Amino acid sequence: MEEKKNRQKKRSLPGRLWSFLHSMKLAVVILIVLAVVCTFGSLVTQGQPESYYLNTYQEWLAKLILRLGFDRVFTCWWFVALAAFLCVNLLLCSISRFPQVLRRFQKEYNPENRAARRDADDTVAVSGALPEELWSRMGFKKKQTVSVDGREYTYAVRNRAGVWGAWLCHLGMLVIIIGFGLGQMLSLETSVYGVPGMTKEIPGTGCTLRIDDFDIALRDDETVEQYTAALTVADAASGREVSGTAQVNAPMDAFGMRLYQNSTGWACNVKIYKDDELQKEQILCAGETISPDDMPELVLVFTRFYPDYYYDRTVGPMTLSSALKNPYAIFALYYEGEVIAMDSIGVGYNIDVDAYRFVFEDPQQYTLIQILKDPTMHFVAFGGLLTLLALVLAFYVRTEELWMYADAGGRQILCMRSRKGAELMKDRLRTTLGKLGVKVDELTGDDAGHMADRSASDDAGHAAEEPVSDDAGHAAEEPASDDAGHAAEEPVSDDAGHGAEEPASDDAGHAAEEPVSDVSGHGAEEPASDDAGHAAEEPVSDVSGHAADASAHADGRGTDPMGQDSAEQ
Amino acid sequence: MENILFTGALALYLVSVALYFLFFALKKEKLGVAAGYVITAAFVVHTAAMAVRGVAAGRLPLTNQYEFATSFAWGIALCYLVFMKKYHFRALGTFVAPVIFLIIGYASMQSREINELMPALQSNWLAVHVSCAIVSYGSFGVAFGVSMVYLFRARMADNEFNQKNLPDAEKLDLISYRAISLGFLFLTLVMITGAIWAERAWGSYWSWDPKETWSLVTWIIYALYLHIRLSKGWKGKKAAAFAVIGFLCVIFTYIGVNTLLSGLHSYA
Structure with a gap:
């Protein structure tokens, strides 16, 4: 923690300015001010002559309204400046997050990563053969087989476009605001x-x-x-x-x-x-x-x-x-x-x-x-459409992964993960298996031990080598609404906790430096109901030890809203 | 016919409010089950009342204060029934049913006369705009109820009844978030379809009319909810409080703006 504080202190002024300008904290402040200003703008009749305000309000209030420009809130220079500030924030946020979202879209969802990470939201063991129909019933059209550490995995992913939701939403808002502003300047309005x-x-x-x-x-x-x-x-x-x-x-x-x-x-x-x-x-x-x-x-x-x-x-x-x-x-x-x-x-x-x-x-x-001649109208309409589609992506296009391997006893181990819809997918998987007449065995202690071994050894190393694909990094990269969905829909997973605690600017480096505490996040933040599932993947001693680490870690990060903000914006 | 059905729905909603209250106060499961049946019956009768009005008017009944108020209540009832079925969360009715009753009560005080539409209101975009508003406001209404449960839950005794009928805090937060997600998506649609309609009817897609401005304020409140909910210390109770504030904005956007402020939406 101390090291982190020192790192921040060492940041150059432009670096700190960059972090501030694209932070969620700034966005939140601007939005609150906008909401307050809009409220005033709707309560005070706009665009009337000076005499109207002097006759309607007490003299001191009328003068205050006129002096502060509350008689023309929405065309006032400070309102325009506020909107421009929001645009800068949205633009910088979009620029800074683009590589991360692209990287996640391109790299995260690949079988090697997934097999190595072992962070399934649900894992079931099946004694007999799994029907091929399961994949299509679950909505997976393509699947691939990959070998990792001598074990064969069948892996499928769908709805990857969902990762773009929040990013596109911010872009859509930017297009709307810029289009509206340009429209005010460039449009011609007259009457005959x-x-x-x-x-x-x-x-x-x-x-x-x-x-x-x-x-x-x-x-x-x-x-x-x-x-x-x-x-x-x-x-x-x-x-x-x-x-x-x-x-x-x-x-x-x-x-x-x-x-x-x-x-x-x-x-x-x-x-x-x-x-x-x-x-x-x-x-x-x-x-x-x-x-x-x-x-x-x-x-x-x-x-x-x-x-x-x-x-x-x-x-x-x-x-x-x-x-x-x-x-x-x-x-x-x-x-x-x-x-x-x-x-x-x-x-x-x-x-x-x-x-x-x-x-x-x-x-x-x-x-x-x-x-009316407004060359920007279609531009604004495009922004609106983009925002709408982005919200659908952010809220309802949930990236889902399903992978399967055979354990030492010859059973099929089926794993699933969904960044935003774990519970829904879990229900759907269980229902589909039931409809297909597949008898599901819960994982036994032996299976759990086997997986925990891998977690303890491989995962830490993996996280250190590939910080970008690490969950902590993802949570930090996740846009606000995106995160909201993830955090809300998977409240028991580690991502939710990290999403709120991980500073963005440091995410990659941090994940690389502290892979163990990241892995341990599972144990620290999961309530009892889900612990059963994950605990099976991690040895008991490990979970408790890491839980303590992660708690302390989380507290420390809670005092660092700026880094967190820039992560989530 | 419409009057009979509307009054019937109003009465049934009132009965459901009473049953939900007794269910919660006396902690008797049977009352909760009965309340669920009654509110479902109220919704069916309410739907029939709106259908009859739609047939009589020859259009979707979505254009004046009465029609939108009754649709607003219908939307909350619909969202409540969906969420109740999905999450098996009967106790939510204790907090949502009174909201439905208050809004349909407000509708009952408005003129039910069926008038021909002025030219500006003869637009398919208006039907889409208001339909989206019904879903959006309905979802926010449910989120309001869930958030109220969240805020009260901590003060409630941890007895068997509450354990069975009230989801834990995480689950409540999740349900509220999902309701707000749906409402936010549809509120965005409301604003976009409203802008398209306004452009075609009045030549300006955004005029900073008080109704437009307040819908933007509401949108900002829920956007803030979605953002700050992630921040440490904001998820949970504070987010729930924010959801309550958001719904108060929704109510003001609908009723307050019409009664206290003037603008293009004077008919709606």
């Missing part, structure tokens, strides 16, 4: 509104949008079933046109843009007469303004529109239905910036101001088309 027949420029795209038609399908109860806008987008540079329809939940694609049927409102054809002669007419959407050509200082503002107007004394102006039964417009008239009139007027009625007359006619509904 109008009534059928109008052609308008789509700002910033070099394209125009023509609204060919706009239909609102109503049900019998007058509720809206669907909004459908028939649109034509023309690219000025190429002269090409793309036509289609945009509906709610069914946007239209054109020239790399996506057009959404966003909302609707009312528009009127407003005519301006001067001395009873038509001077000007224009389709005006609610919220727009119009002025006589020769008197720009006189401005009519089309404020609101009610298709079935009714004035309620308490509620004020309202519409009784969406049908054009009693159409009224609310308007305001300005002259040189001063309000000179504000009222409601029926469609077809006149508003007279000196020589000018304003008339609202032909009310119709306009459509507002939202236009």
Whole structure:
């Protein structure tokens, strides 16, 4: 332990920085801060003008919100910095862990390693011959035979891809965050509104949008079933046109843009007469303004529109239905910036101001088309898909191994191991053997002794020679969620304990230097129920001795969260 | 018909809550067996109520507060029955049945009127999104129950009844982890399918709407659970406490956000 502390002290600053930046500890801290910040972001209404906060909250609180940027949490510089920090952590974690995961994927699951390691989750002895069907029933398509120390082993492995689960999950999250961030910077979002027949420029795209038609399908109860806008987008540079329809939940694609049927409102054809002669007419959407050509200082503002107007004394102006039964417009008239009139007027009625007359006619509904050009959307979608697949791999694609050999007495010894699903595989193996009518004998003391001999001699040496394939190393290499699965599903195995205790940066070296304590981890951390199985593989005296070693060892490592973090991230 | 079935399910869930409580308090096995039958019957009647509503509405009943609340309770009941069968863990019902009853009770207070869907809700992605949420929230509900058992177990006497009906701490931790794994996977699906739906309906796959933000907070809480559970001293009691906090976030995401915060999800 002292040696380890000294080793850490000797680490260079860049080394310590590297460990810190890709550690799970940092990830946990960032995630906690993100969760807290998001909570604030959802509780405080976002994106309002300063006056809103001053009117809504006490002055000191409003000032604090504004000063800290809690009125725009999700675009605030420190939130972006936090996300960037998380990205750095995910990236470095992915880089640092890649060789380890690849090595495990390529090297761990080979018969020589497995035969030598003797760390089966379940071992059964069978007196007669094992039916060939067992392998396929257990889901193993291919098996191989290998000779280790003069003994022949038949070995099969499946679902190896599961080792990539947690690693890919981190990568998927990285892709999503980067894609989302880039999307905020690179995407173009604008909107165009109008009534059928109008052609308008789509700002910033070099394209125009023509609204060919706009239909609102109503049900019998007058509720809206669907909004459908028939649109034509023309690219000025190429002269090409793309036509289609945009509906709610069914946007239209054109020239790399996506057009959404966003909302609707009312528009009127407003005519301006001067001395009873038509001077000007224009389709005006609610919220727009119009002025006589020769008197720009006189401005009519089309404020609101009610298709079935009714004035309620308490509620004020309202519409009784969406049908054009009693159409009224609310308007305001300005002259040189001063309000000179504000009222409601029926469609077809006149508003007279000196020589000018304003008339609202032909009310119709306009459509507002939202236009989005986000080159990163598919990138983000890929990240989402990757994350999802990775989670399936991490949680449900459990690497399973099955191997078999004949012992000195001629019995078939069948062993299994699953990093994340030992109990499930154990049940399945027993059930399958039962269905195949295979009578299972538990291992006797003799068998246990035989295996224990190998454990004591071969395993230690093996661990020293091949630290990478050592369990301690694996646990240290295991990503968080991966480890979680392993630790949770195989709580009695040594991996679980090591997973929490082994520092990552030192795993290989440590395993090489301390092979004995690693092997002994079995005895130290297994509860009684499972001890029976494993104890059979290890001499009693060994187990107790190692148990004490491992306990002390574990305590020491518990004080080293940084190393552990970097291992599990 | 739907009202009768729904009320029947509500009553049966209440009976199961009482039976599970008595089973635990009086330590009588027969009561536990009866509670298991009653909650299974409640689930069957509940399923029938939802099916009848689905037929009447001509769509999956997953679109408003009532429909999602009743589906939420149904999801927890389903997950509970699956986990009970898989792990032979009857006592879990003592902690999960009250949650089911409270949520279906909340549903009973909502309007059961069947309305035509507004255009934004007419999407297959919505059906997938909410279906995933049912499984996810159901799993988290079960994990909550298991974690409550974990937290209480240490204070319970180590008698024969508890030994027989309550798994040991390791097993409880394992069941909770498995429930959270399933819930986490489906919560990720909820967020992805929700993002796809939002993009098609509103032109933005992520708007930091309070519901979206709280689903992210919930996701982060469970991601933290999966990470820190490995750390020394965190597995076990602290992880169980974290699972409880996670489920409180789930409840707030569903009910709290709708009632206290405003956003695009005002209908759900």
